[in-house]
Amino acid sequence: MNTEAPLWGIIGYLITPFADDGAVDVDMLARLTDRMIEGGVHGVAPLGSTGCLPYLSDREREAVTETVCGRAKGSVPVLVGVSSLTTEGTIHHARFAEKAGAAAVMVLPVSYWKLTDDEIFRHYERVAGAVSVPVMAYNNPATGGIDMKPEFLARLMEISNITMVKESTGDIGRMVKLMQLTDGRAAIYNGHNPMALAAFAVGAKGWTTASAHLVPRLVVEFYEAVAERHDLSAARALFMDLQPLLDFIVKGGLPRTVAAGLGMLGSDVGPLRAPLLPIPDEDRATLRGLLGDLLDIEDESKHG
Amino acid sequence: MNTEAPLWGIIGYLITPFADDGAVDVDMLARLTDRMIEGGVHGVAPLGSTGCLPYLSDREREAVTETVCGRAKGSVPVLVGVSSLTTEGTIHHARFAEKAGAAAVMVLPVSYWKLTDDEIFRHYERVAGAVSVPVMAYNNPATGGIDMKPEFLARLMEISNITMVKESTGDIGRMVKLMQLTDGRAAIYNGHNPMALAAFAVGAKGWTTASAHLVPRLVVEFYEAVAERHDLSAARALFMDLQPLLDFIVKGGLPRTVAAGLGMLGSDVGPLRAPLLPIPDEDRATLRGLLGDLLDIEDESKHG
């Protein structure tokens, strides 16, 4: 059983592209996976919030898992989102991901009814017990409706293959607290884009970000500055450059804004799944400006 | 096209019972439906939060819809919950419910990604346009993750067959505001148990409540006091009696507590679907006490 934390650095969130008839476009998904890996990311993550996981059927989720795992094999590890409302559903997808070659699975305790701590713990215990790959516990009350405090996450990490935590509340104090509670045992990942610089500064191991679809090289460069070279001045400069784009894609909703941005960069990822609608024209203009600025910076950085 | 509001009074929320193997127990569901109607409710509502809608597969939802509509036919109107994350999914279930004989369908805009007003409006417009039965817009940010303000709900009601609104925020001011904004045109339903007396006092047309599974006669009696006879003193006395039970089932989670209560009353509704777990033993003892008190009151009221 491999219970280490197989993920680090920039883990690019993959969107789920659709064909005009509304079906998942697996060919485009394969190309997006290739493109992101060529951009230098250290891992890829299908079926997260960005990938519109909850809007997909079980069959669609399986197709996405197979496509991305097949494509990334041998180059970077794949983190597959396997959350479902029911425990049985989550176990099903976790096992499927393991067989498909996922390096790890990510589990968000999606709530409808407010779950008790016992229910959440038992849910994780059963899912983790059903697979051999490491499990990442994911805290994101804004989308999942459940808030797991550092004390609870530390308890979850006593389950042997729950070795990673992803925090998306945006509260840096929680990350620090979790590190202290686990004596550094926890591999912590940041899922809140505006907090990326702070997260790496306090010791996060990775950053899962959909921005890797749009400006992978700059994001990787930022990671190297802050996490590998501890060059705070360079990291700050890069982060201030990235900040307006990060802000924009978070505010506008990742699937909507990243789909629009990919279209501008030449990849037509098809219609969004209703009720999601495309971003309005004025937002498209803003995004075009932000991307233009960053691609110029990326260029300079390559030639400079 | 029938665009009136076909629902009023006590609309009993139905839980979804399961067999020991985890499948939906349609026979028990039929008996629960009968039992509730015999209790005197003015309508029944399967596939709400109480019915664990989001934890069921499409096939299971269809079976529940058919069972309850078939059973209630000719006695009371049925309000079927048809919410899905996607617009297509919601339309599918709305059409199915209409064919099965539902008097109306209820739509909660379940969010994962925070939806824009345009997206929510278009979602409702498409769903309402796909059926002829009246649609109830349901606001419950605590479970659905989206908060529709009175101004927005009033705008939704300009769609011809969206004639009903159910408010579950627990803010009585919103109900008043919505009445004022729609000049009394809106048929408003209360979905927040602790607010039932206040809601009827300000003019709500109905109360959707899972408590009708446990003490249907008292709940109906309360309704008649406040809404039909405007007898505030009697209504207050009944509501104070009911309040501890309402408080208990809301705090403990409706599917968990109502399932436990039904068991105590002789109907074994089977295991909960994981991750939901049964309520702890000390809570069962509390519930037994609360039910005992209320059944005594119901008895006295019958014989008194």
Add this chain to the structure above:
Amino acid sequence: MNTEAPLWGIIGYLITPFADDGAVDVDMLARLTDRMIEGGVHGVAPLGSTGCLPYLSDREREAVTETVCGRAKGSVPVLVGVSSLTTEGTIHHARFAEKAGAAAVMVLPVSYWKLTDDEIFRHYERVAGAVSVPVMAYNNPATGGIDMKPEFLARLMEISNITMVKESTGDIGRMVKLMQLTDGRAAIYNGHNPMALAAFAVGAKGWTTASAHLVPRLVVEFYEAVAERHDLSAARALFMDLQPLLDFIVKGGLPRTVAAGLGMLGSDVGPLRAPLLPIPDEDRATLRGLLGDLLDIEDESKHG
């Protein structure tokens, strides 16, 4: 020792008028008190939020207390707000109010540092112990920063002369819960304008409202309909008439909007104390329209 609840019905909140030099205008305050009493209110309440209590010096608070108590003597009971950040300060003002003839004092646990339950309880205990008049515990987390739950308020009411609670959270469920916890012993007052109809319906004893400055007769008429005659239809009609004004004065901030309204009705109450600024011109126009409509209704009601 008088520990009954000496207040009921419409208790009009008094603003604090200022002269052009910024000093408290006690002559105008006396006239405003007279005018409100002539309007038919059942009590008056200086030095609440509406009266800008926290913006006044100790001497100014004493002058306001003396003026209003002197003026109302023999006609209606006076409820004086005596909250201060420190316990000593609160005791000082409570004793002053008692000597000046207040029927009761109101204490909001103003926080700066988040107070513990023990600190709040001890604060109330010491203040209540320092006077013989009844004390009203006032819960308003939005202005005071401290939220006292029904369970805690019920505990406070075990102190012998804390016989009244004013709830301003806007959560009708809390009022019901408090009634249940105290077996009806608690005299409960509503301080959240949009909740007035619901509050009286569930059994509130009074409503403290600044709207009594502007449309006292309509507010009193509403009270009689709902609380004395239990005529829900008439009460609803009146409340729907009042609702836009209540909404407006709450949203714009009571001291600002009521001062503007009093000016329109012929009482120049002087400048607001900085940092408060007058409401913008467009809001003045709205207020003028709302007042005009209600004065017409008041007229009709008198002559009809």
Add this chain to the structure above:
Amino acid sequence: MNTEAPLWGIIGYLITPFADDGAVDVDMLARLTDRMIEGGVHGVAPLGSTGCLPYLSDREREAVTETVCGRAKGSVPVLVGVSSLTTEGTIHHARFAEKAGAAAVMVLPVSYWKLTDDEIFRHYERVAGAVSVPVMAYNNPATGGIDMKPEFLARLMEISNITMVKESTGDIGRMVKLMQLTDGRAAIYNGHNPMALAAFAVGAKGWTTASAHLVPRLVVEFYEAVAERHDLSAARALFMDLQPLLDFIVKGGLPRTVAAGLGMLGSDVGPLRAPLLPIPDEDRATLRGLLGDLLDIEDESKHG
């Protein structure tokens, strides 16, 4: 006019000590000021939240200002908190602090009534216009009740001598956003203890902290590691050591916990002002343990 930012590094918050009769103990305050400066802090800050500003009379505030400014003269800059509910009161204290020798004044827009943006802006404009020293705008909705977003703070900084912002929301994203909006023009200070490492990493200029009363040398050492040497590994190690104490003093309330800690370190700072009560015995035991651990580390660090 000096409009630069005269503060950096560790700015120690001073508590206000009281004598047994409840009066401010200016002798002890002088000694606490000396002790903190000897500990190596880069500035001292009386009359913040830690100093219980809102619980003091105007005369007491003046005595504290004079004592600390007199004592720190020639060694470190003094940042005096001058917030009052009214604009006139704030101006009075700002002028007093300037005359007493303060290097800068800090203004928190204390709310009772929710202030409009115009009111807050005008408040700052008038206060800043009344003095020549630089002004620090302080955002702390948790105690002050008003939340100034980065966009608004950037607007405030267009006023010539508002050159510093202190952010205490705990949202690191706001600090980053403010830096980006002001093109690095803003001198930003962190007031949220658990965020100290992250704040310096993203470029904060200083940290105002009451922990400087208890472990000044470790706090200064931490500052040098992260802000001067950019040695993230050393800074993280020190911060993980400090974290349990920071957590403890924030959770228990700074005046209560720091007073208890100072007592353990040999400075009797007298009773707290009611309604504040001393921390319970079990918390005292915890604090004693935390302080012991850190003093050992401080010792090792000196001798190591």
